[in-house]
Amino acid sequence: MIANWLNEPSLTAAILATFLPLGAFLLIMVLTRKHPRLSAGLSIAAISISLISAIFLLARHWHLDTPLEYTGRWLVSGDVAVPFGYLLDHTSLLMLSVVAVISFLVQIYSLGYMAGDAGFSRYYAFMSLFAWAMMNMTLSPTMLQLYIFWELVGLASYLLIGFWYEKFSATQAGKKAFVMTRFGDVAFFLGLLLVLVHLGNLNILEMNAPGVTARMSDTYITISALLIFGGIIGKSAQFPLLTWLPDAMEGPTPVSALLHSATMVAAGVYLFGRLFPFFSHSAGAMGIFLIIGTISMLLASTMAMVTRDIKQVWAYSTISQLGFMIMGMAAGSYYAGMFHLTTHAGFKALLFLCAGVFIHSFESNDMFDISRQGGRRLKTPTICTIIAAAALAGLPPFSGFFSKEVILGALADLNNPVWLVAGLLGAFLTAYYTFRLIFIILFPRESGTESQSDHGHQHGGYWVMGWPLIILAAVTVIMGFYRGALEAFFQGQQGIPATPVGHHAWMPFAAIASALGGVVLAWLEFGRQGADQVGFVEKIAPLNNLFAQRWYIDRFYRRFLDIFIYGVVSNLFNQNDKKVIDGGIDGLGKGTVATGRFVSILHQGMVQFRLLTIFVVLVLLGLYFFF
Amino acid sequence: MIVPFNHVLALAGLLFLMGIFCVVVRRSLIMILLGVEVMLNAAAIILVGASLLWHNLDGQAIVLFVFAIAAAEVSVGLAFIVWAYRRTGSVDPENYNILK
Numbered sequence: 001m002i003a004n005w006l007n008e009p010s011l012t013a014a015i016l017a018t019f020l021p022l023g024a025f026l027l028i029m030v031l032t033r034k035h036p037r038l039s040a041g042l043s044i045a046a047i048s049i050s051l052i053s054a055i056f057l058l059a060r061h062w063h064l065d066t067p068l069e070y071t072g073r074w075l076v077s078g079d080v081a082v083p084f085g086y087l088l089d090h091t092s093l094l095m096l097s098v099v100a101v102i103s104f105l106v107q108i109y110s111l112g113y114m115a116g117d118a119g120f121s122r123y124y125a126f127m128s129l130f131a132w133a134m135m136n137m138t139l140s141p142t143m144l145q146l147y148i149f150w151e152l153v154g155l156a157s158y159l160l161i162g163f164w165y166e167k168f169s170a171t172q173a174g175k176k177a178f179v180m181t182r183f184g185d186v187a188f189f190l191g192l193l194l195v196l197v198h199l200g201n202l203n204i205l206e207m208n209a210p211g212v213t214a215r216m217s218d219t220y221i222t223i224s225a226l227l228i229f230g231g232i233i234g235k236s237a238q239f240p241l242l243t244w245l246p247d248a249m250e251g252p253t254p255v256s257a258l259l260h261s262a263t264m265v266a267a268g269v270y271l272f273g274r275l276f277p278f279f280s281h282s283a284g285a286m287g288i289f290l291i292i293g294t295i296s297m298l299l300a301s302t303m304a305m306v307t308r309d310i311k312q313v314w315a316y317s318t319i320s321q322l323g324f325m326i327m328g329m330a331a332g333s334y335y336a337g338m339f340h341l342t343t344h345a346g347f348k349a350l351l352f353l354c355a356g357v358f359i360h361s362f363e364s365n366d367m368f369d370i371s372r373q374g375g376r377r378l379k380t381p382t383i384c385t386i387i388a389a390a391a392l393a394g395l396p397p398f399s400g401f402f403s404k405e406v407i408l409g410a411l412a413d414l415n416n417p418v419w420l421v422a423g424l425l426g427a428f429l430t431a432y433y434t435f436r437l438i439f440i441i442l443f444p445r446e447s448g449t450e451s452q453s454d455h456g457h458q459h460g461g462y463w464v465m466g467w468p469l470i471i472l473a474a475v476t477v478i479m480g481f482y483r484g485a486l487e488a489f490f491q492g493q494q495g496i497p498a499t500p501v502g503h504h505a506w507m508p509f510a511a512i513a514s515a516l517g518g519v520v521l522a523w524l525e526f527g528r529q530g531a532d533q534v535g536f537v538e539k540i541a542p543l544n545n546l547f548a549q550r551w552y553i554d555r556f557y558r559r560f561l562d563i564f565i566y567g568v569v570s571n572l573f574n575q576n577d578k579k580v581i582d583g584g585i586d587g588l589g590k591g592t593v594a595t596g597r598f599v600s601i602l603h604q605g606m607v608q609f610r611l612l613t614i615f616v617v618l619v620l621l622g623l624y625f626f627f
Numbered sequence: 628m629i630v631p632f633n634h635v636l637a638l639a640g641l642l643f644l645m646g647i648f649c650v651v652v653r654r655s656l657i658m659i660l661l662g663v664e665v666m667l668n669a670a671a672i673i674l675v676g677a678s679l680l681w682h683n684l685d686g687q688a689i690v691l692f693v694f695a696i697a698a699a700e701v702s703v704g705l706a707f708i709v710w711a712y713r714r715t716g717s718v719d720p721e722n723y724n725i726l727k
Contacts, residue, residue: 607661607720612651 010057011070014086014139017053019097020046026348028125036120040111043124047104053098054135058093063488069141077506081200087141087204090263090490091338092305094268095138096219098345099263103131105468106258109353112464113254113360123163123551130156134263138270143192143202150188152229152241154181155242157259161251173250180244184234191227194220208277218282225285227277231293236268236322238619239296243554245319246303249311253359256311257352261318262345267343269325276334291331294422297323301429305436307546309365310355313437317392318348321429324407327423333410335490340407340486341484343399343479347391352473354381354388358441367437368533376392380466382441384473389438392478396508399479405511406483424514429517436535441525535572635676642669656711658720660704667697 024046028039061068068076071085109125114123133156137149155178162174178399199217206212209548213221232238237245247261259265271288272279279285297320304316329337359365359454362373391400404427411419526533538544549555602609640664649662671690678686712718 106718604724607723608651615651 013053013057016211017133025125025128033121034450039121043128044107051100051104053313058097069562085141086139092138099134102349106254109465109468110254124161124173160255161248170250173247176552177244181234181242183528184230188231189228191224194224222282225279225282232268236265237319242319246315253356257349261348272329273338286330289506291593293323293326296470297426302547304433308366310367314351326411332412336410338407340403343403347388347476350388354385357381365442371441375441384469385471389434399476402480402483409507428514431515432522435522632680637671639669654707
């Protein structure tokens with residue numbers, strides 16, 4: 001691999017794309033921490049080259065027939081060789097490009113957003129670390145490599161959530177995200193071990209090959225699929241591990257845009273797509289995935305209906321959209337999930353970046369506060385937010401409409417109409433909470449306090465933050481029209497069972513109707529003249545509490561932690577520590593001292609003690625040898 | 628053999644233990660030497676008893692040698708003790724600890 005990698009343009013590009021950010025990370029951490037501009041330059045240069053390489057790879061392999069796999073041996077120990085390499089196929093190339101594009105734009109944007117921050121260099125170092133881990137993860141040819149980078153992505157996420165570590169809530173949120181995703185990852189790892197035991201290696205192509213059913217029984221496939229799905233639940237913040245994501249909004253907003261909406265949390269869905277043929281061997285597991293996706297989607301939507309924090313709304317919507325993707329894939333349509341993943345990455349990053357501009361300008365996360373201070377006068381972000389929100393709500397002609405319609409189509413193909421109804425309800429709720437926010441920002445109620453002087457542009461670097469918004473908005477607008485091209489692109493993906501998505505002529509109308517229903521309801525409650533801007537949920541106090549408290553999931557975890565973990569488990573371990581381990585070590589120490597005291601008596605130079613010792617030893621030796 | 632061999636063994640063991648006790652406990656070099664002699668004689672008793680048990684006179688012959696060696700040992704030992712007493716003015720083994 002080393003010898004001839006220069007002769008393979010694809011391999012060279014893959015190595016460049018994935019390893020330059022690591023170089024940038026190391027350089028920044030070691031050399032240029034004192035020079036913020038240089039650090040940012042390094043990081044952006046690295047990600048630019050990565051982006052170019054990614055686009056080059058995507059363009060070069062657009063009509064790829066068979067997946068390209070390059071592996072070299074990384075670790076050799078006896079008979080065990082751990083490979084390291086790259087797997088280029090449609091799934092990984094598309095994801096690589098999405099990650100590269102979003103990372104690039106967010107890093108540019110951060111030039112403005114993070115300007116003047118004391119940890120500017122550190123920020124860019126972590127961003128590079130994240131880019132490196134994420135890109136390597138997408139191109140992994142084996143599950144082990146994928147798992148390693150999966151964890152590295154988690155690490156980068158932890159570092160970036162807790163970026164402002166002097167804030168207590170930020171460190172808490174980082175810890176929470178790390179621990180909660182780790183729960184899922186334990187299951188993921190167990191699943192991998194199960195696969196390893198049966199297949200003997202973790203090669204993704206081998207796991208996806210049709211022959212896998214002959215080598216693993218159905219039960220084991222189901223169990224390992226469910227365990228691996230545990231990792232997806234953790235990373236993509238699905239039910240019941242969904243509460244870390246809203247808290248992760250403590251990090252800088254560009255981080256939220258990059259990690260917690262567009263790329264990192266999508267890694268879970270990406271993994272689903274990666275192992276889609278493997279998962280689809282087990283109908284039972286797919287059923288459970290469908291249920292989990294649906295529950296997460298609906299729960300998160302209801303939570304988003306009552307929060308006042310602009311970033312939290314988008315965080316909940318992320319969970320909900322990820323639930324949508326998982327529903328689409330679990331319904332059997334690989335293409336639906338990946339398409340929505342792609343479009344979602346664009347418009348969700350856009351939403352967060354716009355929210356970042358608002359927060360940066362008004363120094364408030366509260367949407368009513370932003371509205372009161374004249375949020376709508378920031379023209380570019382407002383327009384971009386509306387475009388992205390329309391895409392999120394699934395209104396034509398924006399990208400979200402097309403991808404959501406494909407998912408709904410896949411749901412309609414299922415025998416049970418419950419899923420389709422849930423999907424349409426989800427679409428309705430999405431449109432409602434999205435446009436609730438839009439109308440609140442567009443139509444401030446107490447416009448008297450809207451002062452001309454203290455808004456907007458004096459923070460500087462505004463244009464740097466503006467360009468990524470415009471690019472992403474353009475992508476959001478036009479992406480939907482490339483639906484056919486993308487569908488053709490995914491046809492080339494190996495090993496995906498061809499499930500023709502049934503064409504339902506009424507589907508676009510149902511999708512538009514549910515979305516429009518949500519928008520109209522939001523208009524009646526928040527938009528029209530004289531509306532009191534109080535949602536119907538907020539009028540019912542218990543429901544409002546339920547939603548605002550995130551269905552008491554956090555409370556439940558807290559109680560569980562207090563009663564079971566702290567009360568029982570850690571108590572037991574504590575006792576064990578104190579009594580058994582401490583006692584044992586202390587006993588050893590005391591015993592040694594006592595023995596020393598005793599032995600020292602023999603060394604006082606007394607002839608008779610020595611004689612006594614000789615006798616005792618001889619007697620003991622006699623006993624030992626004769627009995 | 629009139630006396631059972633077990634009794635001979637018990638007597639010898641008892642004597643040997645007494646010898647040890649004497650050697651370890653008494654605060655006089657002369658008594659220590661005496662203890663050593665007692666132990667030596669305990670061993671000799673076993674040899675005599677064994678030679679009677681197996682009708683083999685080798686054991687008794689060895690005992691004769693043991694007597695000779697014991698006599699020599701006592702004379703040398705006593706000479707040492709006298710010399711040590713002259714050097715230190717005491718026969719208490721507790722004082723012989725300059726090697727400590």
